[in-house]
Amino acid sequence: MSGPRLRPLRAATILALCLMLGGAGAAERLPADACLRGVNLAGAEFGRLPGVPNRDYAYPSPETIGYFARTGMTVIRLPFRWPRLQPELNRPFDKDELARLETAVRTIRDEGLVVVLDPHDYAHRDEKPIGSAEVPVGAFAEFWSRLATRFAGDPGVVFGLMNEPYGITARQWLPSANAAIAAIRKTGAKNLVLVPGTSWTGAHSWFAEMDGGSNATVMAEIVDPADHFAYDVHQYLDKDFSGTTPDCSRGPDAAAAIDRLSDWLKASKRRAFLGEFGASRDKECLAALKTLVARVDARPEAWVGWSYWAAGDWWDKTYMFSMQPVGPVDRPQLTTLLPTLRLPDGAPARCPR
Numbered sequence: 524m525s526g527p528r529l530r531p532l533r534a535a536t537i538l539a540l541c542l543m544l545g546g547a548g549a550a551e552r553l554p555a556d557a558c559l560r561g562v563n564l565a566g567a568e569f570g571r572l573p574g575v576p577n578r579d580y581a582y583p584s585p586e587t588i589g590y591f592a593r594t595g596m597t598v599i600r601l602p603f604r605w606p607r608l609q610p611e612l613n614r615p616f617d618k619d620e621l622a623r624l625e626t627a628v629r630t631i632r633d634e635g636l637v638v639v640l641d642p643h644d645y646a647h648r649d650e651k652p653i654g655s656a657e658v659p660v661g662a663f664a665e666f667w668s669r670l671a672t673r674f675a676g677d678p679g680v681v682f683g684l685m686n687e688p689y690g691i692t693a694r695q696w697l698p699s700a701n702a703a704i705a706a707i708r709k710t711g712a713k714n715l716v717l718v719p720g721t722s723w724t725g726a727h728s729w730f731a732e733m734d735g736g737s738n739a740t741v742m743a744e745i746v747d748p749a750d751h752f753a754y755d756v757h758q759y760l761d762k763d764f765s766g767t768t769p770d771c772s773r774g775p776d777a778a779a780a781i782d783r784l785s786d787w788l789k790a791s792k793r794r795a796f797l798g799e800f801g802a803s804r805d806k807e808c809l810a811a812l813k814t815l816v817a818r819v820d821a822r823p824e825a826w827v828g829w830s831y832w833a834a835g836d837w838w839d840k841t842y843m844f845s846m847q848p849v850g851p852v853d854r855p856q857l858t859t860l861l862p863t864l865r866l867p868d869g870a871p872a873r874c875p876r
Contacts, residue, residue: 558820559637559681559828560864561598562591562846563799565835567627568602568643573610576619580604582627584836590848591834592634594857595864599631600798600830602643602686605666612648612662616669625673632679639681639717639798639830640670646688646696646721653699654691660699664706675712682707683717683755683798692735693721693742701746708748715827717755717796718745723765726758726797727773727780729787739787753827756784757799760811766832769803769843774811781818788825797829801844804855813859820863831860 564587570579588599607620631638651657667684674680684703688696700718707716720738722728729738745752758781759766760774781797788795797819802812819826834846846854 558823558826559598559796559830560860561596561600561636561828562831563600563602563641563833563835564588564591565602565833566837567624568604569837572604572606574607576623580607581837582623583630585630587834587836587847588627588630588634588636592636594861596636598637598639598681598828598830600639600641600683601627601631602641605642605644606648608642609666609669612658613665621673628674628677628680632677637679637681639683639796640674641683641686641798642666643686646685646691646699652691652695653685653688654695660702663699664702667703668706668710671707671710671712671714675710675714678714681715681717682712683719685719686798687723687757688719688721689723691721692733693738693740694735696721697741697744700742701744704745704747704752713749713751716747716752717798718742718752719755719798724755724757724798725764725780726756726784727764727777729756729780729784743791754788754793754795755798756795757832758797758815759800760802760808760815766799766801766844769805769808771802771805771808771811774808774814777811778814778818781815785818785822785825789822794825794827796827799832800829801832802856803843809855809859812856816860816863831856 564583566581566583568580574580583601591599603624608616608624610617628638646653648658653663654660667682671682684700704716704718707714720729720742722731722733722738724738731737735741742754758764758777760771760777761768762770762772764773764777784795800812800815802808816829819829831846832844836847838845838847840849844856846856848854
């Protein structure tokens with residue numbers, strides 16, 4: 524697979540080490556000019572469960588990983604499914620699925636990129652929410668204890684607790700998130716943890732008063748013994764911020780939501796990661812995409828970075844948000860974001876100070 528003819532970025536390895544440094548908060552652990560900028564490589568979360576690998580779902584290929592490494596990206600968010608990795612609660616991982624996950628992580632890391640592990644299950648399992656009798660909080664914590672044990676020795680692996688919790692209140696989600704973080708730290712893992720809110724963790728709804736309280740109020744009660752976490756926030760541009768239509772009519776509102784959240788993060792002395800956002804190839808939408816990313820990049824005191832949704836070998840060529848190249852042709856979304864990844868002389872771009 525051909526792509527941007529740029530030198531592979533190895534600075535991400537140094538960035539990963541920075542993620543492990545001590546200090547009073549996440550802002551002190553990351554240098555002001557370091558940021559995570561990348562893409563979701565979807566595919567391992569595809570298909571019905573349990574599914575057959577490489578028929579119903581697939582991890583990203585080395586060619587796709589290498590392609591995005593050459594762009595100057597520093598991070599890959601890697602979606603996968605919890606039940607495939609751990610078919611039974613509180614039981615060992617499936618050896619074959621674990622091997623597939625570890626191979627993908629190793630390939631990403633060998634390219635010099637940071638990887639975000641992303642259980643893409645919306646805080647549910649078998650349609651039952653985490654925290655229910657069928658999926659106890661303790662089982663979720665046990666899952667993360669096992670997973671953290673596998674990757675605790677690699678500072679370039681970031682632990683994203685869960686993709687887009689929904690159907691539960693922030694007050695119901697909080698004990699699960701705190702229990703998972705406690706289980707992770709009990710293993711000795713010092714990796715950065717990304718903590719989502721509820722209601723699909725949208726920036727636009729972070730302050731909305733919902734049953735059980737807003738994300739802004741409740742998620743301020745996250746407890747991390749290592750004090751090394753960031754919030755995982757998503758933001759789309761379409762009419763209902765869902766990322767399900769190609770329009771970008773709410774682009775200005777999305778940018779305003781990022782600004783408001785940035786102010787809250789700064790005041791709270793916390794940071795966030797924009798784990799998902801996307802835009803169609805429409806000219807106005809590409810402009811809105813550029814604006815959204817610029818708002819994040821301009822506030823390094825509030826954001827550890829971003830990952831675009833999405834790319835991956837199995838996307839249909841017509842998928843509106845796809846950044847996966849078609850033959851030798853780069854997608855317009857990537858072309859729009861390339862200036863944020865590389866300077867004109869080809870050197871890695873840095874976050875604004």
